[in-house]
Every structure is written in structure tokens, then in C-alpha cells.
Amino acid sequence: MAGRPKIFDKHEVVNKAADLFWSKGYEAASTEELLAAMGIGKGSFYLAFPEGKRELFEKALDQFNNGALQRLYAALEKGGEPVEAIRRFFLDMAVAPKEEHGKGCFMGNTVAALSNIDDELKQKAVQRLKQLEQLFYNAISKAKQQGTLKTGEDTATLARYLLTLWNGLNITRRMYTDPKVLRPLIELQLKILH
Amino acid sequence: MAGRPKIFDKHEVVNKAADLFWSKGYEAASTEELLAAMGIGKGSFYLAFPEGKRELFEKALDQFNNGALQRLYAALEKGGEPVEAIRRFFLDMAVAPKEEHGKGCFMGNTVAALSNIDDELKQKAVQRLKQLEQLFYNAISKAKQQGTLKTGEDTATLARYLLTLWNGLNITRRMYTDPKVLRPLIELQLKILH
């Protein structure tokens, strides 16, 4: 295959762009900043992403993976106790670095920002959040089967409870970053899993 | 007092602007759109708000009042049973018009959008959310004193639980607008007040 060699990996630059979108949001992240963050020029960019910024954002939404979420996924895969994995997932938020508090949830931010602006992009973010809900659903199902979670509450509703907790904490953590505030708050929220 | 008469009331146009900011957010609401929504021209606008769009947004944050929230405030003022007032406040979200679901919480949206963009505006939104938290705090205090709420949980933490519920629901309601989903979710979330 002939041609001048590429100087970047598409997957990698999308990750870098996603990180900036996560911090600043779709509108506030300018193409210039994005190019700087990705380390490529306009020519390369518009060749790789002919639709420009919007296409880049779409790819970012598809490919984004929150570190904390990946750990939860891994813990559940590994067959650890589901309720304990969920507890840890949420309690870890209380001691996250301040910069992470400020960023919140990329998908939640997107849903909030684009609900009345760009329905297609919003729906993509919604879809990713529903994946998280599904993760909760599976974990709760498993815990119920195992008998580690004994509650009369509906599994689907419990999953949405946790989803709503996630959504809410990602706003509240911008108001309170102190673990002394966040920890007891999260503990209280998780009492439902007793 | 001499001079050409004003054709608008400042308070009123700020409300109209706030409504657009609520729908579209700070960045996405262009000055042009804002002027159209307010029904005034550039000259009038920059005379009344010399700092422009940002000043208008500040005023909008200060002066904004969510209808649902006003009703909660009124119910509590009137001396109604606090826990019941809070229950109604949240359960009413389940049957809100779809357009309101799409808008979510103006302050939550602002915190999410401006956390890494404009700290001063973000702080103003945070402050307003803390007012809501305070409202919850007072209501819970009162209910505890009256004996209508018997729980060992800390009042401050319960208030932040409700604040986080508010924050979370205002994202989740963009994913699910069906009362059949929202109602049982909110019921479950409010079990803590039993």
C-alpha cells in the first residue's frame, strides 16, 4: 500500500478528543483546541473525519470509557460479589481526585447539554447510560439469585435507582468535593441494597 | 424624568431570557435568539445590560424560579406536612409535560456545562442548588420535630440525599419520560422518608 504514512492512530486521537469533550462539552471545545489535544493538523483531521467536529463527537461518545466504570465492569466479570462491587464503585467516587469531580459524567453532561440542541447526539449518550443501567440490572439479578441481596424491590426499578444515583452524584460532586460530605451521602443512598 | 420611554420591563425580559437559557444552555443560546425571545433590539439590550450576554445569564441565574419548586416552597410555608410536600414535589415530576423533562434543572444543567468553563457562573448555580438543599433541610427538621418523620438518619445527609435525587432525576427524566417508569422509581427513592 503506497502513500505517505499516517502519523496518528484514529482510536487514540478520538480518546484524546473525548477527554477534552468530557471536560468542556461539545460546544465549548473548539476544533482548534481539539486538534491541539489530538496533535494533528486540519488536513489530517478532515481527511479522517470528513464530517468534522460532530462526527468526532459521535465517535467519542461511542468509544468513551470511564475508568471507574471499567473497574466495575471488570469486578463483575471476575465474578466478585455484585452488591459489594456496586458499593465499591459508588464509594470510590467519594475519594476521586478533584479534577474528576469537576468533569462529572460525560454522558450525563451530554444529555443535559444537548437535549434541546441535537437529538441524535443526545440519544447516543442516552444509549450509553442505558448500558450502565443494564450493568446494574445484571448485577442486581445475580445478587438476588445468589441470595446476597434479599429485597422485595423490582430489579428494573432498582437498576434505575442506581442509574439515577449515578446521574445525581455527578452533579452533587461538583457542589461538594469533600469525602466527609460525599461518603455518608453515598452510604445513605446505598442503604437500599441492604 | 425625561427621556424616551422604555418598551420593556427588565425583570420580565430576564425571565424570558432565562427560559431560553434553561432550554438551550449558556453557549447554545445566541444573543440573537435571546433578543428575539426578549423582544428587544441590540441597542436597548446593551444599554440595560452593558456586560452583555454574560451579565444577562448571571441575572437569569439569580432570578430564575422553577414552577415546581415554587409550589414546594409555598406548600412548606403554608404549614403543610413537610414529608408529604416533599413527596408531592418529587412525584409530580413523574407526570410533568414532556417539554419540561427535556429541559431538566436549569441550575444542574449550568453546573454540568460550566464547571470547567466559567467558575463564577458555576458557583452561582451551585449556590442556588444549595438553597434547595436548605429547603429540604428545613422541611426534614420540621418533620422530625413534629414526629411525622422518625428516622435515625442525619438531617444534613438526608437533605443532600434529596438534592442528589433532584439532580439525578433531572438527567434520568431525559432518558425516560413515561410516568410508568418514573413513578415507581421516585416511590422507591422516597422510601427513605418512611
Added chain:
DNA sequence: ACTATTTTGTACTATTTGGTAAAAAATAAA
């Protein structure tokens, strides 16, 4: 070495944006 192919870098452009300036209009006071 030459050619076809692909990517990169750079200069350019059209549009949108928030904002300014100044003339025209509408009033109250003298």
C-alpha cells in the same frame, strides 16, 4: 528513477458571533 497514491501542512474563506457607534425618536421639564 519514476509514478501512483495517500497523508500532511498551510493558506484561504464564508459565516456566525458578540458587541459598538451614532443617528433618530420619544418623552418631561423649562
Added chain:
DNA sequence: TTTATTTTTTACCAAATAGTACAAAATAGT
């Protein structure tokens, strides 16, 4: 009725923005 004052209207502007065009560069195959 004139004047001072305040607001509105309209024309203008500078900066930023996303995006385009195209020449130069770097490779593989012949």
C-alpha cells in the same frame, strides 16, 4: 416650543469559528 434626557433603531465591525482547497511531502510498487 425649545431643550435636555433617555431609549430605540439601524448600520457597522472585529474576532472567532468551522470548514475548504491545494500544493508539498512521504511512501510502495514498477
